[in-house]
Amino acid sequence: DVHLVESGGDLVKPGGSLRLSCAASGLNFSDAWMTWVRQSPGKGLEWVGRIKKKSAGGATDYAAPVKGRFTISRDDSKNTLYLQMNSLKTEDTAVYYCTTYVTGSCHDWGQGTLVTVSS
Amino acid sequence: QSALTQPPSASGSPGQSVTISCTGISRDVGGYDYGSDYVSWYQQHPGKAPKLIIYAVYKRPSGVPDRFSGSKSGNTASLTVSGLQPEDEADYYCSSYAGTTILVFGGGTKLTVL
Numbered sequence: 623d624v625h626l627v628e629s630g631g632d633l634v635k636p637g638g639s640l641r642l643s644c645a646a647s648g649l650n651f652s653d654a655w656m657t658w659v660r661q662s663p664g665k666g667l668e669w670v671g672r673i674k675k676k677s678a679g680g681a682t683d684y685a686a687p688v689k690g691r692f693t694i695s696r697d698d699s700k701n702t703l704y705l706q707m708n709s710l711k712t713e714d715t716a717v718y719y720c721t722t723y724v725t726g727s728c729h730d731w732g733q734g735t736l737v738t739v740s741s
Numbered sequence: 742q743s744a745l746t747q748p749p750s751a752s753g754s755p756g757q758s759v760t761i762s763c764t765g766i767s768r769d770v771g772g773y774d775y776g777s778d779y780v781s782w783y784q785q786h787p788g789k790a791p792k793l794i795i796y797a798v799y800k801r802p803s804g805v806p807d808r809f810s811g812s813k814s815g816n817t818a819s820l821t822v823s824g825l826q827p828e829d830e831a832d833y834y835c836s837s838y839a840g841t842t843i844l845v846f847g848g849g850t851k852l853t854v855l
Contacts (some may be wrong), residue, residue, distance in 0.1 A: 657844070659791075659846075666834060666846060666847070666848045666849040667783070667791065667834050667836070667846040667849070668846065669836075669843060669844040669845065669846060672843055672844070683841075683843050685842075685843075719790060719791070723844075724796070725779050725838055726779025726780065726781055726796070726797070726836065726837060726838035726844065727779070727781040727793060727796040727797070727836070728781070728783070728791070728793060728836070728844075729793050729796070729802070730793075731790040731791055731792065731793075732790065733790050734790055
């Protein structure tokens with residue numbers, strides 16, 4: 623079974639930075655396209671960004687609200703996905719999930735990690 | 742405002758069927774720009790992570806009961822839950838590939854089993 627475990631969520635002040643990690647097991651991680659999806663408290667799901675597998679170019683794409691502030695990367699040697707978040711805003715407060723991605727679908731989900739942006 | 746439109750709530754009694762709609766545009770749910778169908782549905786119980794229950798409009802991941810079925814007509818996709826069971830009470834979200842936007846979600850539907 624695929625197992626995804628996010629970590630790194632914390633309370634951070636507006637304008638601050640945070641890096642989330644997602645440790646993957648039970649899959650050939652280097653072959654996986656991955657996404658980050660977030661969910662603000664009491665709200666719906668919002669796609670954050672996606673990274674292709676390296677053999678497909680490893681390109682990243684981002685949702686408009688985070689483009690230029692968030693960066694997705696991966697370390698296939700560690701089976702780990704990252705989300706670097708800079709210039710955080712209060713509206714970035716959410717539970718952040720990492721998922722495996724097949725065109726149009728988030729197949730496997732982690733349990734999520736909470737990021738709170740507040741002064 | 743979410744990119745895909747879902748009704749905020751739906752309900753049904755145990756054993757009944759309920760259908761939840763998900764309306765987008767030709768460039769996402771309609772799939773007209775890329776000639777294929779990439780609509781998915783997720784189930785989320787309170788305090789839990791979402792779980793994929795339907796992908797590619799109608800396909801079910803292994804382990805998902807066949808009481809869950811998906812369909813699509815034009816720019817509207819639908820999730821039908823047949824033979825409602827108490828454990829089906831949850832929030833349901835649709836998503837669609839959307840070209841350069843990559844992925845868009847619906848606002849979610851809270852399903853209540855009466």
